[in-house]
Amino acid sequence: MGFEKYYEAFPAYSDIYSEEYRKRIETLEPLLLRYMPKKGRVLDLACGTGGFSFLLEDLGFNVVALDNSDVMLSKAKEFAKDRRSKVEFVKGDARKLPFEENSFDYVVFIDSLVHFEPRDLNSTFKEVARVLKPGGRFILQFTDLRALLPVLTNGQIVGAEYWISKVLPDADEKTVVLEFQSEKEHFRVRFNVWGKTAVELLAKLYFRQLHSERMNEHSYFQVYAPK
Ligand code: SAM
Structure with missing residues (x-):
């Protein structure tokens, strides 16, 4: 991560x-x-x-x-x-x-x-x-990023060969884990x-x-x- x-x-x-x-x-x-x-x-x-x-x-x-x-x-x-x-x-x-x-x-x-x-x-x-x-x-x-979340959730943003496959906000939406997916792999990163x-x-x-x-x-x- x-x-x-x-x-x-x-x-x-x-x-x-x-x-x-x-x-x-x-x-x-x-x-x-x-x-x-x-x-x-x-x-x-x-x-x-x-x-x-x-x-x-x-x-x-x-x-x-x-x-x-x-x-x-x-x-x-x-x-x-x-x-x-x-x-x-x-x-x-x-x-x-x-x-x-x-x-x-x-x-x-x-x-x-x-x-x-x-x-x-x-x-x-x-x-x-x-x-x-x-x-x-x-x-x-x-x-x-909070304002951007709905856009990410709709899966509209794709960068390089990756796309966002999951948007996992925590309960009070202080942080979100984004899962990036490519043809070959996926990885997750937590953002504030x-x-x-x-x-x-x-x-x-x-x-x-x-x-x-x-x-x-x-x-x-x-x-x-x-x-
Ligand atoms: N300002 C650069 C740019 O616009 O290309 C880098 C932006 S990058 C998205 C964020 C950077 O913040 C990373 O290089 C990361 O290592 C650094 N960073 C995160 N936490 C930090 C901290 N506590 N002290 C110093 N650098 C930090």
């Missing part, structure tokens, strides 16, 4: 040169450019294989990228070598960041909310507020579905919201300043 299997199966998260990953970058790039007007030091939090870290480096930012998965980080480092990138990849936990306070102009947290339970998200937001400089910005992009509600409740403890927009039916882009 590992996330790493899921990433391996879906190039949208693992292969920064895939059409699916590039599409995510193309969609977000204009928003990042608009809401990150001054160059500076960026933390790409839960960076995965680093596609957004490299984008920000190419745009002139000084990028540190953190993830807790060895598999994702080793792929990111391979991409970095190919690109002669100077992004500093760090293994660490978003809930306890190995950085000093006031050390980043921006923290970007892209498409990772489904991994975080409320308690973890609370620690993560607290840490983001700690490491941001005064006047810094927290850039958050996430999918509202309460992300949007948790952001609404927790972000205001640590941040002031500067901007929020709906990127599409199920996806949000938000900008916060530390309080």
Whole structure:
């Protein structure tokens, strides 16, 4: 039931040169450019294989990228070598960041909310507020998985060679197990579905919201300043 299997199966998260990953970058790039007007030091939090870290480096930012998965980080480092990138990849936990306070102009947290339970998200937001400089910005992009559930239940979403064969919510719909099926195999992954509600409740403890927009039916882009 590992996330790493899921990433391996879906190039949208693992292969920064895939059409699916590039599409995510193309969609977000204009928003990042608009809401990150001054160059500076960026933390790409839960960076995965680093596609957004490299984008920000190419745009002139000084990028540190953190993830807790060895598999994702080793792929990111391979991409970095190919690109002669100077992004500093760090293994660490978003809930306890190995950085000093006031050390980043921006923290970007892209498409990772489904991994975080409320308690973890609370620690993560607290840490983001700690490491941001005064006047810094927290850039958050996430999918509202709860809103997406009915679509998944109808079996309409198919990615790469996999389709969703089962949607198994827990009793109070705080998490959902999705079963992905291909011609050859199937695997299950548990996701958190309460992300949007948790952001609404927790972000205001640590941040002031500067901007929020709906990127599409199920996806949000938000900008916060530390309080
Ligand atoms: N931001 C990247 C992107 O958009 O391609 C990666 C998104 S991927 C869906 C989520 C990432 O969050 C994974 O690489 C996973 O290893 C990482 N992650 C999950 N929990 C974490 C934690 N507590 N601390 C750091 N990284 C974490």
